[in-house]
Amino acid sequence: MSETLRPQLGDFSSIVCFKSLITGIEDVLGEKATAIALIAAGRTRGKKLAESLGLSGGLDSLDQAQAQLSQALGKEGTRLCIINKIITEGDTIKVYTSETVCSAGEAPDSQRKCTFTLGAAWGALEQILGQRFRGTHTDSVLRGGTYDVFEFTPM
Template sequence: MPELLRKELGEFSSIVCFKAAISGMEEALGEKATAIALTTAGRARGKKLAETLGLVGASISLENAAEKLAVALGAEGTRLCKIEKILSEGDVIKVYTSETLCSAGEPLNSTRKCTFTMGAVWGAIEQILGKRLKGVHSESVLRGGDYDVFEFTLL
């Protein structure tokens, strides 16, 4: 079945509209249910992205994965976030991001977590590694961090 394409507007919409959808979902469903739904949606997006980039089952270093994800999710891609680096520290994979969709327009000290953004990175990393992971948003630019850091460990 052919896809309907937007001839003039293309694939992108504004952060303002996406954040309005998040706020509406939180109002209707509550914060916790919305966070679960957005993280799950993000994971599905990340898995599809990894497939599109040919990263599923590929023998690729985290450094190379970071480069490919940075292009796909950054200024040359969907503009979801900037991937600054991906590091493996023992059993933990840390993804350092900035300019995330989730943090945009938020006041300092906001308690907002990166749900969809973390989910997208999470899904991509799972596909690259071929393993199920547990993810947490461990550091936030909104609360004094230099980056939004997502930490992933094996289940």
């Protein structure tokens, strides 16, 4: 981000406000409709981010993508999450994240899914690899996992 969007408050807002937005939309639209909308919004964000980072095609490795995405979305960037690693197992790509905005402040054993964060990783991978995927949130720090893990399989 080269330009500050708000002159006095800066580019960031609180997790509390973001999560209130999510739960408020869930109250109005329901959990499933909200998840669909947040995943779609995240995918759009991920695609635009990968494009702005110059990651569209021509990538040497997923390690390169991980480093750039983690910087853009992590502590030095928007603070959406830390992307700890991206690995390939057969046709499946797994993205390991931590400190996701979606899991922040949730009670242990919460069934909350990382919808926007899943979507952001999904959109970025589709833009980077020029391929369509089906994405799922398969492991959660809220339910005993070490990471929030997103798995992507080709369509």
